[in-house]
Amino acid sequence: MSASEDSLRSISIAHVKIDPELAATIAAVADEGTLDAASRVLRITPSAVSQRVKTLEQQLGRVLVVRTKPVRLTEAGEAVVRLGRQIALLEHDALGGLGLEGGAPRVRIPLAVNADSMATWFLPPLARLSADRDIDFDLHRDDQNYTARLLESGTVMAAVTSEEQPVAGCSVSPLGVLEYRAMAERGFAERWFAEGPTREALGAAPFVDFDRRDTLQHEWLAAMGVAHQAVPRHYVPASHDYALAVRLGLGWGMVPLQQNEDDLVPLGGPALRVRLFWQQWNLRSEVLDAVAAAVAAEAADVLAR
Secondary structure: OOHHHHHHHOOOOOOOOOOHHHHHHHHHHHHHOOHHHHHHHHOOOHHHHHHHHHHHHHHHOOOOEEOOOOOEEOHHHHHHHHHHHHHHHHHHHHHHHHOOOOOOOOEEEEEEEOHHHHHHHHHHHHHHHHHHOOEEEEEEEOOOOOHHHHHHOOOOOEEEEOOOOOOOOEEEEEEEEEEEEEEEEHHHHHHHOOOOOOHHHHHHOOEEEOOOOOOHHHHHHHHOOOOOOOOOEEEOOOHHHHHHHHHOOOOEEEEEHHHOOOOEEEOOOOOEEEEEEEEEEOOOOHHHHHHHHHHHHHHHHHOEO
């Protein structure tokens, strides 16, 4: 522990209340990555941002922000950011419910979503909501196995995730199933799989991985009796570009049914089905519930049950 942290922890925090303005400042610093950038959003000077951060740290006796570039939140800082976002959301709901002239201010809704959902079905409901409401969506893309981590840190208010077990302080509901099949461009399939996807052919034909955390291709190869470690592969870390790479014949890959087109041919083998869930803060908010309802309705139309 550093001397500054030890000094902060020694301060009594009895009866301390967190000023919503200070919590909002910490959230702005986390969103923008630097104190200077946060000052532009908050329309105050960088020194004022720094003073607000220092004031709250002294009041709580905790280091909240590690001043790297970009800044890094401590565990205590993550807790304050969650509070700041919750206050902003509830304030938006309250002002909207009061029907004051000029309406409620715009509210930022940070969400986490896996790349394939974003590329196939997730954006249309957000676009419809944005047309009717003063919402700014802040989307964070990650693998469906990791999006729940962004909920835990307070980075997002809700997430599309493959995790059925709710994160602490969150509710969870099923969305549906995203189904993948092994596909290849026709010329690629004729070149590499003239006799079908045999073990020998699958051991030699290159495939496309999304990134180093993507295991879909590995799981399909294992089901076909092939260890993935020695198989050639390309990395294409963007969902649209991934499907394009498969269509161009860079390699075969697991493609969501929603991205399948006539220029791709199936390789056979098992379909892989990824169950998706919606997790959100367990907070009664009209606007967050509206986002959840819109996402659930779209998922019911697009995803397998």
